Amino acid sequence: MNLSYTEEQVMLREQIQKFCETEYDFYKREEVVKSEDDFDANAWSLFAEQGWLSMPFSEESGGFGFGPVELSILFEEFGKSLVIEPYLSNVVLAGSVLDKSNFEGKVELIENICSGSMHVSLAYAEAAHSYEYLKPDTNVSDNKLNGTKTLVLNGNNASKVIVSCVRNGELSLVLVDTTADGVSFNTFRTIDEKTCAEFTFENVSIQDSDVIASGDEAQNLLTETINLATLCISAEAVGCMVSCYHKTVQYTKEREQFDQPISNFQVLQHRMVDMFIDSELAKSLLFKAMLEVDADSEDKFRHVSALKAHVGKFGKLSAQNAVQLHGGMGVSEEMMIGHYLKKMVAIDAMFGNADYHLKSFSK
Amino acid sequence: MDINFSKEDLAFRDELREWLANDYPKHVKDKMDKGEHLTRQDMVDYHKALSAKGWMGYNWPVEYGGTGWSATQLYLFNKEFGMAGCPPLLAFGVSMVAPVIWTFGNEEQKKRFLPDILDFNTWWCQGYSEPGSGSDLASLKTKAVKDGDHYVVNGSKTWTTLAQNADWIFLLVRTDSTGKKQEGISFLLVDMKTPGIEVKPIITIDGDHEVNSVFFTDVKVPVENLVGEEGKGWTYAKFLLAHERFGIAAVGASMRALNELKEVVAELNNSDLDKKVAEMEIAISALEMTELRLLSDLENGGHPGAESSILKIKGTEIQQGLTELFVEAAGEYALMYPGAGGYGSNDKPSGPEHAAVSLEKFLNFRKTSIYGGSNEIQKNIISKFVLGV
Numbered sequence: 001m002n003l004s005y006t007e008e009q010v011m012l013r014e015q016i017q018k019f020c021e022t023e024y025d026f027y028k029r030e031e032v033v034k035s036e037d038d039f040d041a042n043a044w045s046l047f048a049e050q051g052w053l054s055m056p057f058s059e060e061s062g063g064f065g066f067g068p069v070e071l072s073i074l075f076e077e078f079g080k081s082l083v084i085e086p087y088l089s090n091v092v093l094a095g096s097v098l099d100k101s102n103f104e105g106k107v108e109l110i111e112n113i114c115s116g117s118m119h120v121s122l123a124y125a126e127a128a129h130s131y132e133y134l135k136p137d138t139n140v141s142d143n144k145l146n147g148t149k150t151l152v153l154n155g156n157n158a159s160k161v162i163v164s165c166v167r168n169g170e171l172s173l174v175l176v177d178t179t180a181d182g183v184s185f186n187t188f189r190t191i192d193e194k195t196c197a198e199f200t201f202e203n204v205s206i207q208d209s210d211v212i213a214s215g216d217e218a219q220n221l222l223t224e225t226i227n228l229a230t231l232c233i234s235a236e237a238v239g240c241m242v243s244c245y246h247k248t249v250q251y252t253k254e255r256e257q258f259d260q261p262i263s264n265f266q267v268l269q270h271r272m273v274d275m276f277i278d279s280e281l282a283k284s285l286l287f288k289a290m291l292e293v294d295a296d297s298e299d300k301f302r303h304v305s306a307l308k309a310h311v312g313k314f315g316k317l318s319a320q321n322a323v324q325l326h327g328g329m330g331v332s333e334e335m336m337i338g339h340y341l342k343k344m345v346a347i348d349a350m351f352g353n354a355d356y357h358l359k360s361f362s363k
Numbered sequence: 364m365d366i367n368f369s370k371e372d373l374a375f376r377d378e379l380r381e382w383l384a385n386d387y388p389k390h391v392k393d394k395m396d397k398g399e400h401l402t403r404q405d406m407v408d409y410h411k412a413l414s415a416k417g418w419m420g421y422n423w424p425v426e427y428g429g430t431g432w433s434a435t436q437l438y439l440f441n442k443e444f445g446m447a448g449c450p451p452l453l454a455f456g457v458s459m460v461a462p463v464i465w466t467f468g469n470e471e472q473k474k475r476f477l478p479d480i481l482d483f484n485t486w487w488c489q490g491y492s493e494p495g496s497g498s499d500l501a502s503l504k505t506k507a508v509k510d511g512d513h514y515v516v517n518g519s520k521t522w523t524t525l526a527q528n529a530d531w532i533f534l535l536v537r538t539d540s541t542g543k544k545q546e547g548i549s550f551l552l553v554d555m556k557t558p559g560i561e562v563k564p565i566i567t568i569d570g571d572h573e574v575n576s577v578f579f580t581d582v583k584v585p586v587e588n589l590v591g592e593e594g595k596g597w598t599y600a601k602f603l604l605a606h607e608r609f610g611i612a613a614v615g616a617s618m619r620a621l622n623e624l625k626e627v628v629a630e631l632n633n634s635d636l637d638k639k640v641a642e643m644e645i646a647i648s649a650l651e652m653t654e655l656r657l658l659s660d661l662e663n664g665g666h667p668g669a670e671s672s673i674l675k676i677k678g679t680e681i682q683q684g685l686t687e688l689f690v691e692a693a694g695e696y697a698l699m700y701p702g703a704g705g706y707g708s709n710d711k712p713s714g715p716e717h718a719a720v721s722l723e724k725f726l727n728f729r730k731t732s733i734y735g736g737s738n739e740i741q742k743n744i745i746s747k748f749v750l751g752v
């Protein structure tokens with residue numbers, strides 16, 4: 001047994017950390033959030049140059065073939081810095097579906113994603129089917145796509161969306177050009193300061209060549225991809241939890257009330273110890289989950305559920321405590337700490353909240 | 364023992380309900396029911412409607428134009444208004460500065476300030492906290508130096524709620540830095556239009572502008588605006604905090620939120636959430652009975668003291684817990700947040716209608732365990748004065 005990261009993995013983490021520390025401070029991020037842009041285009045190009053956008057793609061598709069461990073490292077670091085760039089939507093969600101499919105045009109699409117020149121989103125959610133993604137109402141009949149997809153991450157920036165739908169009585173994933181006739185969308189802000197879109201498809205023409213996968217293949221692709229994405233955002237949550245206790249320890253050591261640092265108060269010390277312990281446990285569940293996913297084990301879904309249930313509950317709690325221990329500063333938008341709470345709400349909401357994954361785990 | 368209210372109290376409750384049904388300004392009610400933001404004018408209209416009925420001085424003695432209500436009546440007022448979803452009354456004038464003025468102020472000050480508070484002609488804000496002085500308020504540094512017939516104030520206050528709307532601010536200032544820090548504090552009333560005052564917004568994580576920094580540069584305040592004696596401000600400040608005992612539990616408002624939550628959850632068929640809602644209902648019931656026990660004690664001549672910190676701690680935990688359940692009930696749609704004030708006239712996403720308001724409240728209510736003496740400070744109070752440790 002060996003639960004240490006390899007030298008390459010450590011280097012990858014250091015590389016991302018260096019970027020986050022030097023190029024991605026919170027005030028720069030705030031400028032982008034307050035601007036018209038949804039993310040920092042320069043950062044996105046840098047991601048492409050560093051090869052981060054190509055990381056998880058298989059070598060046949062022109063990627064590095066990195067697995068869930070490397071992705072988890074990346075997301076953990078993204079979590080610490082609250083990175084808003086649309087990595088999850090492009091690379092993990094749309095990217096893995098394409099990469100693992102037998103779709104003919106996939107190599108070109110993946111090349112465009114890796115170079116950062118095109119955005120592709122996965123439209124998996126519908127209003128009437130909370131967290132149940134395998135039985136959509138959106139459908140194709142007579143080669144026409146009809147339906148509404150909600151919460152399409154980064155959908156407003158996408159040139160193409162991969163839409164889950166029913167076609168010939170079975171689940172299918174079809175590729176739709178967002179400028180095609182019959183496609184319309186509204187853009188909404190997310191609580192973690194990104195964007196998502198709600199798409200309506202009205203008699204959008206779908207040819208056989210637009211079908212990425214059908215039937216069992218589509219079902220597997222979607223289930224595997226959502227599981228991987230769940231792992232990724234859970235790793236992001238782990239990063240948030242680590243930062244929450246770090247920053248809170250730092251703050252309480254500096255903040256003086258009653259002629260002493262407030263870190264002297266034992267009740268606050270214990271609260272921070274709890275935050276630390278919960279983050280360590282989250283890390284442990286992350287190790288378990290990413291290794292099971294890496295091994296493609298039968299139990300991998302269960303272990304991702306265990307992780308997601310833990311970070312859904314304790315991640316939010318940690319962030320709430322971090323806010324509380326910062327006093328008024330905790331609820332001020334100017335401070336980074338309150339933004340971790342928003343991120344934890346977003347993470348819990350996505351791909352099944354804590355209760356949902358507890359239930360999945362117990363099945 | 365008798366758990367029922369007296370006939371008189373029930374008649375009083377009917378009178379409250381009648382006002383709520385007929386005289387609660389419609390435009391305010393509509394916005395509150397939809398979770399929309401009130402403008403300054405809406406708040407003024409609401410308070411003036413209460414003034415017109417003679418209820419603005421709900422916790423004042425009759426002598427100064429107040430209602431002279433009993434503790435039970437006050438409780439019913441808070442509960443009925445909370446359950447009707449009314450905006451919480453702005454405490455700064457009517458229940459913070461006013462009792463200080465009528466208890467420690469001179470006749471001139473009573474005449475000058477109290478009628479305008481009762482008629483809501485002046486909007487007050489509270490200038491206590493400073494960047495370096497939150498929980499440890501007595502360490503405050505904003506300085507007032509006497510110069511002939513006025514004080515010159517320099518320094519800054521922070522987290523000042525709705526200072527952007529305020530006509531007047533009551534300030535704790537340091538007039539003496541030599542002795543014990545509690546002893547050099549004075550209580551000043553300051554016109555917000557005085558030259559040298561600058562109000563800067565602080566945006567909170569819900570995206571709203573509710574609090575401010577207020578900066579004072581050589582602000583000249585006439586000496587007649589000093590309340591009571593110089594150096595006694597700390598005593599007045601503590602008096603003020605003790606005065607606002609009931610109502611902080613917000614039982615009525617939480618019951619209303621609970622009922623709304625039940626409606627939302629009823630449609631979800633989610634047994635986990637059902638259980639959490641039941642736990643919340645039990646917690647509210649326990650809180651209400653605790654408040655009633657304290658009340659009964661008070662009406663029977665008792666002096667409930669630090670126990671009322673229970674109401675602050677549990678009241679805010681329940682308020683926050685309810686917002687957390689609303690967010691859970693929004694499920695996947697807790698991801699979308701348009702910012703404070705909701706979608707307005709913009710396109711709305713599909714998904715539960717309550718989601719945006721729920722998220723706003725969830726983020727906004729984090730403050731409740733921080734302000735008004737943080738919950739940690741409240742626990743220190745209970746352990747010191749009730750447990751005696």
Ligand SMILES: Cc1cc2nc3c(=O)[nH]c(=O)nc-3n(C[C@H](O)[C@H](O)[C@H](O)COP(=O)(O)OP(=O)(O)OC[C@H]3O[C@@H](n4cnc5c(N)ncnc54)[C@H](O)[C@@H]3O)c2cc1C
Binds near residue numbers: 329739
């Ligand atoms: C939305 C909002 C509105 C407000 N409105 C007003 C207003 O209108 N006017 C006004 O004057 N003030 C206002 N306040 C300020 C409020 O009263 C202070 O935030 C509060 O007193 C806490 O002070 P602080 O923020 O400096 O936190 P700190 O005092 O720095 O506390 C930080 C953390 O340390 C804990 N802590 C501190 N001391 C101890 C101790 N001895 N033992 C254990 N734990 C401790 C606290 O509980 C908290 O968790 C408002 C605050 C907020 C958030």
